[in-house]
Amino acid sequence: MREFITSAARATSALATLSLWLAGIGLCAMTAAIAAQVFWRYVLNNSLIWTEPGSVMIMGWFIFLGAAVGIREGYHLSFDVLLYILPEKAKPWLHSLSDIAVGGFGAGMVWYGWELAEKVAGNKMASLGISDAFNFAPVVVGGGLIVIFSLERILRRAAGLHTARFGDPEPVEEF
Structure with a gap:
């Protein structure tokens, strides 16, 4: 059981690292899109119609990917008085x-996010030309x-392993 959890922890560590990299890339991409919009609007006296909805969509990605990694690492909000x-x-x-x-x-996010995506799947974002369902992905x-x-x-806690922290190469024993 411990070997399985250790192997799974390595896989989820890689998944968390990938998610964090994608979130960082998304943050940079959103910043570049907003900077391009400012340049086009105020320097070239024109406007890029895709930057606002595109940036909002990218922001959704880096927020939810980063939040998931925060959950894995135990950085989420909690009430620790007890x-x-x-x-x-x-x-x-x-x-x-x-x-x-x-x-x-998280399961509720999957369930209701999917329902919302289904309800708006037939609508298209005028500025991007893609389905509104992409906002809920x-x-x-x-x-x-x-x-x-x-x-x-x-599972880590049940097996007596230390819970994950970012950068831990492997699960370590509780001490």
Whole structure:
């Protein structure tokens, strides 16, 4: 079981690294698109019609990819007051409960994001010429990653392995 979880952790580590790189590239691409829009509008006295909806779509990607990586690494918001008063043996249970709740939220993102995408799939964005469903793709993919990363955290804890932090080459034993 531990070997399987260790192998899966290596795969999810690579997936998290890829997601973080894509989020960073998206942030740079959005910044370049907005800079191009400013240049075209104020220097060339013209306007690029695709930059605003394209930038919003790219922003969705880097937000949801980055949020999923934050979930994997334990940087998400939490209410830690109970952790200060509970005995050490109860803390992993509380962390697992939190991961289950976060994973459920990710599953809701997948479910409802997909429903929203289906409802608007027939509409086209005039400025980009693509389906409005593409606006909800980051919600679905980000939710799927949140489910995967939450499950990884639960399985690592159940196997007695340290939960992931970015840059950890391999899972390490709890100490």
